[in-house]
Amino acid sequence: MIPKELSRSTMADPELHEDVNSLILDYLVCLAIEQTLSAADDIRDPIKAEEADWLVQSLKAFGSLPASTSTSSLAADLNIKREILWVADAVRRYKHEPRQGRDSESAQLAKVGLRFMNLCLAAVPKVSESRWLDVGAQFLHQAAIHDKIKTSDDSDAIKRLQEWNCINPGRNKRWFQMCQAYGYGGNASQPESSRRFPLAQFKNTVMRFMLDLMTVLDPPVLIELERGKLGNLSRDETRQLLERAARFFSLNPSPSPPREGKGPCAFVVRLSRDPFYALYQYQASEPIRQFPPLARLGHCRRRKLSSIKIDPQIKTETRKLNPTDGGRKSPPYLPYPTHGKASALLMDLEARPIPYHQRTTRD
Incomplete structure (x- = not known):
């Protein structure tokens, strides 16, 4: 693939x-x-x-x-x-x-x-x-x-x-x-x-x-991690799994010294906070040219969508309506919201043309 x-x-x-x-x-x-x-x-x-x-x-x-x-x-x-x-x-x-x-x-x-x-x-x-x-x-x-x-x-x-x-x-x-x-x-x-x-x-x-x-198809893993619940695991089990992975990587560091904020342990911690960014950063820790499709996404011309918020409690989509749409709110078209942190980051790529591996790590 x-x-x-x-x-x-x-x-x-x-x-x-x-x-x-x-x-x-x-x-x-x-x-x-x-x-x-x-x-x-x-x-x-x-x-x-x-x-x-x-x-x-x-x-x-x-x-x-x-x-x-x-x-x-x-x-x-x-x-x-x-x-x-x-x-x-x-x-x-x-x-x-x-x-x-x-x-x-x-x-x-x-x-x-x-x-x-x-x-x-x-x-x-x-x-x-x-x-x-x-x-x-x-x-x-x-x-x-x-x-x-x-x-x-x-x-x-x-x-x-x-x-x-x-x-x-x-x-x-x-x-x-x-x-x-x-x-x-x-x-x-x-x-x-x-x-x-x-x-x-x-x-x-x-x-x-x-x-x-x-x-009836499985939701994206990134969506599940954003929502704090992976597959059949409970929220506590998902959090414990990420914590165990972070501890494992902290005891078994990478053979080559990782750059600050981009080692395996930092990757797992980042995954629990901002999954899409973590995976993108992980992929970009090698030269971005090695994954041209994602690099190309960062340079596409893109009209920014209206700002979107996700309530972590109810996990449903809430949009700030565009004044030109007559005040009508579009319902989510999938059984899970695809407009969380991940999509917000994707939509922000045009405003941030610098490759991810050249940026400072987000908190």
Whole structure:
């Protein structure tokens, strides 16, 4: 999952570096998913669209990195989340323009449908099969409607989606029946089908499915550490775990003398106070050029979001409303707030272009 040059780091072995990279990427992907769902829910708000576009474009820096081959639950969830982001972003951006060529919009929607089906297949234990196949059939139906406006023949992508199958014969049969239920291949006219199954309604259905799928995936570890509760551990157990780790590193220092404030012990203490900064600082203790995607994030042009506060007791999102949004408060789109210290730090990168390893340690 990480470039080869990262494995030559003197800070830790490659597996530990991959874990650190996965923790950071997991947080960023979840933040991008939330912004994408928020922008899709309010398509008339250009600011939300800008925020979602910026995050998605930034994460494309990771596009050349293959999915993690680790068998850990973190890696499995992260691979699923990356696919969720890809599908949700593609559906949000989709606009039917019948005057374009045949391979522009409808074929693209069919390809999104194929990615959606394979995503659900990878997340089988966590999705409802009937709902999954229903949404997949809607992908096929919508792609067929818009493709017929441009050409009388099915595109190759639509054909592959129609013929999608897996090793489960029963599921394949139900998929065929679901496609028939939506009238695929029937004689219904395009205007009639468009009225019965409007594109906007289809988009909302997909976004609701993605949101529900996110609720059964593990929240980012950085979010859990910010909230003081890691996994099934209680708050006291989480605090004790970090304290034990800090004591261990204080008794087993690094072979090479660490710079002030950046040794393993300081890293663990920092992790308990400000997880995202700690991991970013840990990664940047080697030359920042060794992790170009994160370095690139620090130089992206970014409009600052309105200030955000997290109440440590109730752990719910509270925003200072932008005067231009009519006083309406946007609800959180994930079952956990992604706008804590970590995102505030991420959003502040443009104002602080100095690499993290050149800054003084925060208290």
